[in-house]
Amino acid sequence: MRLPCPYCGERDSREFTYRGDATLTRPAVESEMADYVYQRDNPLGWHKEYWLHTVCRTWLAVERDTRTHALGPVSIARCERVGS
Template sequence: MRIPCPYCGERDAQEFVYRGDASVVRPDGEDGFYNYVYERDNPAGPLAEHWYHAQGCRTWIVVTRDTRTHAISGAVLAKEAAR
């Protein structure tokens, strides 16, 4: 799989570390923490995911990937996606 890094261009997935679903928000207190850690949806289709470019520019990016086909439709810096 090839991942388009905003800084380095298209790179092999082996250069990246996968973190998971980018839409999940950590709860403030203990309420809901169990669900945050253990109960996640596993959607089929497009999903925004966090990836860390460990072997390149060392930045976090949000990659939009179809979980059925692994087709990537885009990637942006995580700090821009958080806005």
């Protein structure tokens, strides 16, 4: 699989690290953190996820079909703040 980095261009997936589900929002309540950290779905089909390009340290939000590794939109990930 090859992923497009906005700064480096299209690169092999070995330069990237999967960093998790991009559809989850960090909970504001401490008691919900265990589920947020450890409970994961294993979706089949299109899914939005975070990838880190380890070469330039850019976080990406990637839409990917988990069955075929086809890519949809790829953008620079935006930081969300809890409670603001």
